[in-house]
Amino acid sequence: MKRVHIIHLVLWALVPTAGIMAQPVIGLSNMPQVGDSVIIALSNQPVAPGTAGADQTWDMTWISAAEEQYFVYEDPAVTPWADLFDDATICGRSWEDYYSYYHIDATGVAAVGYAGVIGLSDTFTMDYSDSELFIPLDYSFGDSHADDFAGTSTAAGFSLPFTGDVDFEADGYGTLILPTGTYENVVRYHFFRTQEITFGTTTTTTKEQWAWVSSDYRFWLLLMEENFDGFSTTPLIWYDKAPLPAVPVAIGSAENYSVRLFPNPVSAQQSLSFEWNEQSNAVLTLTDLHGRKVWQRNMELKPGMQSLSFDGQVDAGCYLLQIATEKADHVTRLIVSE
Structure with missing residues (x-):
């Protein structure tokens, strides 16, 4: 049975009402949209997420960019695996041509599948029978969430079942300073994901992720994670080099809009x-x-x-x-x- 818990921690006895009202809230307008192109700076430095808590200033100007890459968000209907992941509302395609299929609505961001090409022609897929709701919406500092997921991975002619769970907490808010600038109204979330996949024996993999999102922008301003594949741990750090506003901003005219x-x-x-x-x-x-x-x-x-x-x-x-x-x-x- 699917397990979903969303816990809103309202500390009325400890926090003044004005402080609660001033805290940023991350919602649907802060999520990527079909047609978005995001340029990221990838770093090969060790993960150092800083401190959790209220009114933080996360100075991340120490992050150096080893390379520049991108994500493109597409209509799932025009992607190669559209029929397999027909529940998806958006598909993120990376510079490596890996496809991430998500269902995004007012309740949250759920992974429904992943796909890509291995080598010259072989493909891999992760098809969820029980989707992974890894980001609840709306969320603000103090909110937490947990979800179970399950599905089947296919690669090189083998089909392997997987199960797992994800535990999410919005553990801080404040100001984020990146090499590209200073961003206010930022909420940091921290989640821990565990996945078990069985092929004769069971292999457990984990992902610990920290991500900073501002109520003024859409997409992640900064993401850090550590991935354990059952043998070793690999760090990942990237930041958005030119964040898009949460609400499209006209340039001199109400008739302005983006052309696809x-x-x-x-x-x-x-x-x-x-x-x-x-x-x-x-x-x-x-x-x-x-x-x-x-x-x-x-x-x-x-x-x-x-x-x-x-x-x-x-x-x-x-x-x-x-x-x-x-x-x-x-x-x-x-x-x-x-």
Whole structure:
């Protein structure tokens, strides 16, 4: 039987009412959305999550980036394993082409499956018969949650059952300082995940994760974890290099919105496409995350599908593509791969 517990710790006798009201709350608007592209800085340093508690200042400027990578959030219907994970509402695709299928709604974030390619052609999948609700929504400092999960992993022709549990606690709130800037209204959660998989004998793996999310932004600002695979422990640290706001912010006009680009990521040699709904003259500008202009073109846009190419003139990286017309500016993130 599925076990789900959400505990709200209301310390009325210890904390003034004004303090409770001032605490940030993380909700659905802080979760990734279909079409989001996230550029992360990966670090190879040891995990050091700092202190739990109220009104913390987590100074993480010591984190150095070993490499830059990305996540892209897609409609599950357009992904290779859409039929297998038809309960998913969003799919996160990593730079390694691993697909993470989630069901996100007002109750929380639940993993319903994972998939990818091993070697040249073999595939692996993790298909949940009992989904893993690992983040409850809404949550704030002091909230906790636990869930059991189960399913089947397949790889190299073998099917292996797995079971496990996850215990979540929002163990701190305050200010997070990253190499990219200072972020307020941050809640840190800490969870411990255990999974057992049976193939003759039972192997136990664990994940301990700390993640910082601000009520002002969506997606994780910073994530740290330690993964034990049954033999050794591997650390992981990354942070979002250019966080997206929790509510889309117009740039000078209420008519501004993001245009969905595809493919995204796109290689420097590929053509990029997007849908347009009106006749207009536009200036298309590509800027990097430091605000430097790297490419610009004037285009006459007509209703329907548009196509453009960078003709190999743009290096691999993360950019903002601005489509400026007389009516509004449309700004969308774009990842250019090698």
